[in-house]
Amino acid sequence: MESGLELRTLERHIGSVKGIALSGDGRLAVSASADSTLKVWEVESGLELRTFKGHSSIVSGVALSGDGRLAISASEDETLKVWEVNGERELSTLEGHTGIVYGIALSRDGRLAVSCSSDQTLRVWDVRGGQMLRTLEGHSCNVLSVALTENGKLAISASSDNTLSVWEVISGRKLRTLKGHTDAVLGVAVTEDGRLAVSASRDGTLKVWDVATGRGVGSLEGHTDEVWAVAISADQRLVVSGSRDRTLKVWDLSSGRELRTLEGHFGGVLGVALSDDAGLAVSASGDRTLKVWDLAGGYELRTLKGHSSVVWNVTLTGDGRLAASASADNKVKVWAVDTGREICTIDAPMVRCVAWDRNREILLSGGDNKIIQVYAMSIGLLMSLARSRVTRNLSLEECQKFLHVDEVPPIP
């Protein structure tokens, strides 16, 4: 302003601009236009981020909340509208990580989530409230995987600094570091009673740890390449691992014996999840598919096809009926495990990982955009969410055009 130099021109509106609001940090601008729309701009780059449509007449004015999350617009259509400025969200978004979100673990009641990231931290979230409760710092490298004990008291994280860390979730205190792997640790799982943890490493081994002492109590060796994923059965008897060698291996946790090898994938196995009764395993692979395995019989039940790129991660409901997968095709897919039918697909840009709560009411996804999205997964929750989102009913004209009825039905 001192120089009076015009820095940038933001042009895209069809009608004249009636008002502008700037966010407190000056990063975003929202403009109101005679073309009935509002536009969100990134001031620094001059990029148009979003267009808000919904007013039926000239938008004469706009104001932004101090945190830049909400905009309120005034229109000649005699209404004011409140808008969500920050991107798309369903139930809520958990924001705070400054790097890629690699893993998410949920407590049994689905209220608490712990996530891990390339920003070298873990974060603890109040899922319902959408609030970050704590940041767990201590790793010196990417944190690639996280597991939570059944009671939600302890979190165990795996890092590319070759170590695992045990954390007390409530206090955020790091209790101990588990050392022994000779390369990055890519996956971790913990038994229901929280006594033992099993880690999967790029060094080709899985290691069993006594969580209380931090001592290594065994090594599961047999994979011929990097081990990328691990899961432990609810009865604490079985360990299932996924490897770059394209196989899954089933291990006996107490003896460390290899029970069987599950072959079928044409790509490395990036994720594995087990049903509560340990009857089923579902694996996610670089071959773009997921496979459902009968663990007792050691055979493949079916292949879940639909993703068009690498499947990063998979999560299974406790009853083993629904699986959700995260893929590099920017989609989260939900599958009926028994039929292999695809139930729904959610657009999830840059997604890496998914986690389901036990009651399968909500699904969390995290990824390269640093954000954790919370989705409503029960149709009841989704419909009530939709009801809370709409601020009007269909007009008679819309009903005639879209529903082919001559009276306006109530909002479902």
Next chain:
Amino acid sequence: MAEVFISYARKDKGFVRDIHAALQRLKRDTWVDWRDIPDSTMWRAEIFAAIGTADNFLFVISPDSVKSWMCGQEISYAVTNNKRLLTILYHSVETKELDPALAEVQWIDYPDLGFEQTFERLIKALDTNFDWEHKHTQLVVRAAEWESKNRDQGFLLHGMELKEAVRWLAQAATIKDRDPTELQKQYIRASEEWEAGEIQRLKDLNTEKERLARTATARERVAFSTLSLEEDPECGILLAMHAVETTRSAADKVLPEAEDALHRAILRSPIRLTIKGHAGPVYGVALSEDGRMAISASADRTLKVWEVASGRMLHTLADHTDAVTSVAISGDGRLAVSGSWDGTVKVWDVAHQRVLRTLEGHTDWVNGVALSENERIAISASSDKTLKVWDVPMGRELRTLKGHAWDVDGVAMSGDGRLAVSASRDGTLKVWEVETGQEVRTLGGPHRSCKWRSVE
């Protein structure tokens, strides 16, 4: 319920008495009308009722009965009610005189047989259920055919035929010494099962047809929802909800595409609230610093105060005498400044909905207002081509900023209150030093409004 109703001519009463007495001796329930002149309407009704409930209708043939009008009535009633007809020839008649329905029945020839034998034949006829026997024979044949064709379903009974067979089977239980064969029973049961299966299949087909129709409707709604998303996300949500409901309300599995569409629509729609309440176009809006409260300025001459989270209206600020074009709000949201087409600027105590000051001086519409962070200075932009700087606490005009060649539409102030920027219809932005009223700079380009971003 009588076993037999006897229809006769009065002249033949003697013979009928003998028949009746013989039947009584065998405890056969018989209904005979002994009255001589059965012509009253009530009696006739009584007679018809008796025929209706009797199993058999016995007609005593004689030249008199054949000619009797009442007998004729009784016969036609028996025929229309499907009664089993029996006849005794008492006195010879011309066959052509006989009712056609009776002519088909073989009579018991009394003149030929004499009373003893006539009665014997009558009892035998009463004890023989011709219909049942006839059906029995029919079913034996049909069942055997079915059996010989490896019980092929094409030979099963259906429709009316099956209904009759089922009735026949039920009758069997009420008739002495008449048991259906095992094969007949199987045949009828198999027919019933097959028909029930067919009915179910048709029902299922119909259900499936309706389900497919619902799925098609849901799919169409999904398509419309997707189409609407870009132009009107709320319409997209509503249509996706209808798509979900189309299948959900019928207890079908919710159509996956419908669920997807609803996820998509919810994600895409940025609208959180539509606030209604003004009776005219809304020209301006301002938010408190915490974002909880908004104040709007409207052509309905009022300002309204809103709770943003709920959209609830808290207050209405009314005092302007023309459209309110603009509003500025203090950080804590307690003070508001408004500009109006009535040419004034008003300072409001928001909580008490009170006008603290009315600032007069502009000679045309006020189009924009700004308030300094310390709430001491307000600046207004007017169609009289000037801006005015006001001392808010004192309610005094401090100075007029002149320089624009046309209407001034908007104004913004720096956080420290030192500089102001104005936007005018003359196509320029001007930067002013508030303290002195001096024009610091003119920026070109067509501008309507401006907002200050504080720069260190």
